[in-house]
Amino acid sequence: MKELDLEELLELIRYAFLRLDGAWFMASAEKLGLETATELDVRAWEMFSERMGKKIASITNLKGAFSQTLPKLMKIQRTLMNMNSEIEVINKSKIIYRILECEVWRMVQKVWTQDAIPCHKVTLATIRGLLKGAFPEKEFVLKHKKKIPLGDPCCEIEISVKNS
Numbered sequence: 001m002k003e004l005d006l007e008e009l010l011e012l013i014r015y016a017f018l019r020l021d022g023a024w025f026m027a028s029a030e031k032l033g034l035e036t037a038t039e040l041d042v043r044a045w046e047m048f049s050e051r052m053g054k055k056i057a058s059i060t061n062l063k064g065a066f067s068q069t070l071p072k073l074m075k076i077q078r079t080l081m082n083m084n085s086e087i088e089v090i091n092k093s094k095i096i097y098r099i100l101e102c103e104v105w106r107m108v109q110k111v112w113t114q115d116a117i118p119c120h121k122v123t124l125a126t127i128r129g130l131l132k133g134a135f136p137e138k139e140f141v142l143k144h145k146k147k148i149p150l151g152d153p154c155c156e157i158e159i160s161v162k163n164s
Contacts, residue, residue, distance in 0.1 A: 053073065
């Protein structure tokens with residue numbers, strides 16, 4: 001049997017993690033209905049992401065200006081979630097985060113119709129949780145401006161520090 005290197009292990013972990021999340025959501029929707037499953041999924045992702053944001057901030061000693069540290073946080077998050085994304089720093093308190101390719105969307109579009117897919121709600125909950133965990137002293141405003149499931153070329157989220 002071949003020994004796996006770290007990159008192969010990371011790929012396997014990502015695959016397992018995202019497929020488990022998808023299976024959990026589909027089973028929940030089957031048992032409880034799409035609306036309840038979506039509410040649970042959104043809350044679970046926000047809670048998980050807050051803890052992940054705290055852990056990433058702790059491990060990386062994340063400090064400095066928001067416009068410099070958020071891109072580092074999001075780079076780690078996109079690696080974990082197997083997303084192709086980019087960050088555009090608008091100014092010291094506003095950033096645009098674009099998801100160009102999304103592994104979750106690739107999975108769920110095989111099962112759900114575009115209007116039923118709640119991934120945009122989960123995306124916002126995930127980002128909200130990460131921000132709360134990594135920057136607990138700040139408040140943010142998130143605007144989901146574009147959505148891949150609705151035919152846009154990317155998902156685009158504007159992240160602004162509130163009262164800046």
